[in-house]
Amino acid sequence: MPNSDNWLDEMIEAFEAEVVNVRQAYVKRMSQDYYWYSPILKRQLESHFGDCVAAPRTEQELMNVLSFAAKRKIPVVPRGGGTGNYGQIVPLYGGIVLDTSKLNQAIEIKEGEGTFQAGMKLGMIEKTLHESDQELRFFPSTFMKSTLAGFIAGGTGGIGSIEYGTLWDEGNVLELTIVTVEETPRKLKVKKKEELAKYIHSYGLSGVLTEAKITLAKKTNWNDMLIRFADLDQALLFSEKVAINSNIKKRLISVCEAPLSTSFSPIERYTTKEDATVLLQIDPSHQESVTKLASTYKANVEDTFPHYIHINKLRVSDFSWNHVTLWWLKQHTKDTYLQGRFHPDHYLEQVKQLKDRFGDKVLIHFEWIKVKGAVVPSSQPVIRYHSPARLQEIIDAFHEFGIKVSNPHTYLLEEGGKDDWIDQICVAKGENDPYSLLNPGKTKRRANKKQIR
Numbered sequence: 001m002p003n004s005d006n007w008l009d010e011m012i013e014a015f016e017a018e019v020v021n022v023r024q025a026y027v028k029r030m031s032q033d034y035y036w037y038s039p040i041l042k043r044q045l046e047s048h049f050g051d052c053v054a055a056p057r058t059e060q061e062l063m064n065v066l067s068f069a070a071k072r073k074i075p076v077v078p079r080g081g082g083t084g085n086y087g088q089i090v091p092l093y094g095g096i097v098l099d100t101s102k103l104n105q106a107i108e109i110k111e112g113e114g115t116f117q118a119g120m121k122l123g124m125i126e127k128t129l130h131e132s133d134q135e136l137r138f139f140p141s142t143f144m145k146s147t148l149a150g151f152i153a154g155g156t157g158g159i160g161s162i163e164y165g166t167l168w169d170e171g172n173v174l175e176l177t178i179v180t181v182e183e184t185p186r187k188l189k190v191k192k193k194e195e196l197a198k199y200i201h202s203y204g205l206s207g208v209l210t211e212a213k214i215t216l217a218k219k220t221n222w223n224d225m226l227i228r229f230a231d232l233d234q235a236l237l238f239s240e241k242v243a244i245n246s247n248i249k250k251r252l253i254s255v256c257e258a259p260l261s262t263s264f265s266p267i268e269r270y271t272t273k274e275d276a277t278v279l280l281q282i283d284p285s286h287q288e289s290v291t292k293l294a295s296t297y298k299a300n301v302e303d304t305f306p307h308y309i310h311i312n313k314l315r316v317s318d319f320s321w322n323h324v325t326l327w328w329l330k331q332h333t334k335d336t337y338l339q340g341r342f343h344p345d346h347y348l349e350q351v352k353q354l355k356d357r358f359g360d361k362v363l364i365h366f367e368w369i370k371v372k373g374a375v376v377p378s379s380q381p382v383i384r385y386h387s388p389a390r391l392q393e394i395i396d397a398f399h400e401f402g403i404k405v406s407n408p409h410t411y412l413l414e415e416g417g418k419d420d421w422i423d424q425i426c427v428a429k430g431e432n433d434p435y436s437l438l439n440p441g442k443t444k445r446r447a448n449k450k451q452i453r
């Protein structure tokens with residue numbers, strides 16, 4: 001708990017009603033994300049909430065909120081769209097939920113790069129970019145709700161990562177503006193790769209982002225494709241061929257084992273219980289060659305799918321990445337998922353090992369992406385959940401088979417598999433958040449916990 005009894009009254013006094021909201025139902029809602037995908041996190045986090053929501057309308061107002069928090073030693077949890085999966089925005093020690101969604105302006109758009117305020121939704125950025133015949137290099141499947149800063153501080157990659165890699169790949173995030181949590185907050189600009197890494201996927205622990213400059217892509221009129229395969233291996237092999245062929249321009253390659261795609265209710269007519277599916281976004285000029293390639297894998301290319309998607313105003317991204325899990329959980333409320341990086345050379349063998357041991361208790365879901373220039377299968381398999389012990393058994397088997405797990409059943413940053421730059425994040429935290437008020441409890445580092453009352 002914050003270390004001052006009447007801080008909330010003082011905060012209400014200090015800020016306009018439009019900025020500070022203490023309505024309990026609202027504060028509770030704004031203290032939650034999609035952690036409930038995990039039965040473990042659900043149990044741990046469902047009773048944790050902030051004390052108020054502060055939604056600054058300007059950067060100066062945001063600095064005033066942070067100054068107030070520093071003076072009174074009140075925890076602050078920055079929040080974007082609240083679409084994270086690991087309870088990243090759940091305040092473990094109460095305090096202020098810092099809603100950044102009113103900082104939502106495009107600051108500058110040039111050919112090839114753009115600067116936007118932290119709380120601008122990625123969907124709005126994408127729409128704005130179309131006016132200059134540009135688009136985001138990549139975005140999460142939640143892009144209509146999630147914000148630029150929420151993605152940078154909480155995400156990894158998404159639709160477009162097969163071409164451009166992830167947030168950490170050089171040249172994607174160019175510059176960040178960060179505000180510190182001190183009595184007199186400072187504004188920092190960081191540009192260098194090793195400096196940027198202190199804020200990417202940092203859960204907001206090391207500073208509050210107020211602006212980001214990112215690299216943009218030239219707009220392509222992507223074609224959506226859905227291809228069905230009677231055999232999962234054939235679907236995987238085909239998807240790999242498309243992924244590694246640099247002559248095929250693509251934005252998405254998403255593979256689902258049967259019967260995962262039957263839960264995609266808006267496009268269920270294109271799925272069957274027996275077939276694996278591959279969803280793609282392809283440059284129109286390469287659609288014919290992809291169709292030809294699919295025919296060599298005994299696949300069924302759904303010709304009417306692009307038209308169906310178009311006339312029904314659907315988005316193929318809604319059936320990829322962690323939306324696959326979301327659709328499945330709608331119908332199978334007890335199930336859950338994992339995140340794993342399979343080996344690009346042995347992934348078929350790793351899939352076989354999992355299927356041999358767990359059968360349909362583990363349902364394979366891959367997206368092909370680039371990491372530091374190498375094409376790799378990233379996966380979010382659905383797990384038919386039984387118990388924590390059984391889940392751990394499955395995680396152990398992933399390790400045994402050499403599949404790197406980013407555990408989505410923990411709210412601790414380093415235990416989610418992202419442990420290689422936690423030291424740098426903590427260095428920045430020490431400099432920018434001397435009272436350790438930012439998102440307390442989300443790292444197991446003693447330095448972080450010690451100062452929280």
Ligand SMILES: Cc1cc2nc3c(=O)[nH]c(=O)nc-3n(C[C@H](O)[C@H](O)[C@H](O)COP(=O)(O)OP(=O)(O)OC[C@H]3O[C@@H](n4cnc5c(N)ncnc54)[C@H](O)[C@@H]3O)c2cc1C
Pocket residue numbers: 033034077078079080081082083084085088089100118119139140141142145146147148149150151152153154155156157158159202203204205207208209210321322323326439
């Ligand atoms: C259905 C579904 C699909 C998803 N698909 C993808 C995907 O394709 N790729 C992917 O990477 N992720 C995915 N995610 C996870 C999540 O949607 C993304 O990471 C998203 O970009 C988070 O953005 P947000 O604005 O909702 O962030 P929030 O959930 O609000 O916040 C995420 C983290 O960022 C911090 N933060 C927010 N704003 C700031 C700020 N201004 N300064 C400092 N820290 C800040 C928060 O404290 C929190 O730790 C998915 C989640 C769901 C539920």
